[in-house]
Amino acid sequence: DTAVSQTPKYLVTQMGNDKSIKCEQNLGHDTMYWYKQDSKKFLKIMFSYNNKELIINETVPNRFSPKSPDKAHLNLHINSLELGDSAVYFCASSQDWGISYEQYFGPGTRLTVT
Amino acid sequence: GDSVTQMEGPVTLSEEAFLTINCTYTATGYPSLFWYVQYPGEGLQLLLKATKADDKGSNKGFEATYRKETTSFHLEKGSVQVSDSAVYFCALRDGNQFYFGTGTSLTVIP
Numbered sequence: 706d707t708a709v710s711q712t713p714k715y716l717v718t719q720m721g722n723d724k725s726i727k728c729e730q731n732l733g734h735d736t737m738y739w740y741k742q743d744s745k746k747f748l749k750i751m752f753s754y755n756n757k758e759l760i761i762n763e764t765v766p767n768r769f770s771p772k773s774p775d776k777a778h779l780n781l782h783i784n785s786l787e788l789g790d791s792a793v794y795f796c797a798s799s800q801d802w803g804i805s806y807e808q809y810f811g812p813g814t815r816l817t818v819t
Numbered sequence: 820g821d822s823v824t825q826m827e828g829p830v831t832l833s834e835e836a837f838l839t840i841n842c843t844y845t846a847t848g849y850p851s852l853f854w855y856v857q858y859p860g861e862g863l864q865l866l867l868k869a870t871k872a873d874d875k876g877s878n879k880g881f882e883a884t885y886r887k888e889t890t891s892f893h894l895e896k897g898s899v900q901v902s903d904s905a906v907y908f909c910a911l912r913d914g915n916q917f918y919f920g921t922g923t924s925l926t927v928i929p
Binding site for chain 1: 855857860861863864865868870908912913914917921922
């Protein structure tokens with residue numbers, strides 16, 4: 706019974722393509738996040754939604770667009786993919802926005818742009 | 820701005836050895852501090868947390884104490900097992916700011 710799931714697990718695509726990664730959580734959490742982990746395992750937050758409202762929109766190219774159709778889902782769409790977008794993307798959720806709440810991470814989506 | 824500095828790895832220990840992974844932070848507010856663990860091919864899992872100064876987080880034999888005076892949150896375990904082999908991340912949440920350390924890879928050999 707997966708708490709935070711992501712699809713696909715692996716994504717290989719060519720430069721210039723548009724792709725989406727889907728995330729779903731069945732924990733009843735109000736807050737969801739997208740992170741990018743580079744090849745050195747450095748983890749950087751990209752976006753956060755609380756109750757479907759965009760709270761964090763870090764300095765990422767506007768080719769990246771999150772969409773939250775409901776509280777249980779946060780999808781990431783990437784336009785015009787570039788080589789530098791290759792990374793592992795993690796979705797996460799937390800019960801609420803408060804700073805004491807821990808995050809629950811999905812298994813990650815390994816994106817390779819060729 | 821806020822930041823997290825974590826001991827660089829990789830760290831290799833023999834089974835039953837004592838583990839310390841250092842983590843220090845800078846913050847403008849009163850952050851919550853976390854340790855996450857990442858096993859190969861998986862997402863991060865919360866290991867423990869502390870939300871105010873002098874709090875001690877503990878789980879599965881791991882401990883860390885939130886030290887405001889030294890701005891530290893070092894992870895310790897008295898006797899590591901092979902199953903503890905993973906990458907460990909120190910993390911900070913301060914208001915709308917989220918920071919993770921660069922991760923410390925631990926390998927425990929039998």
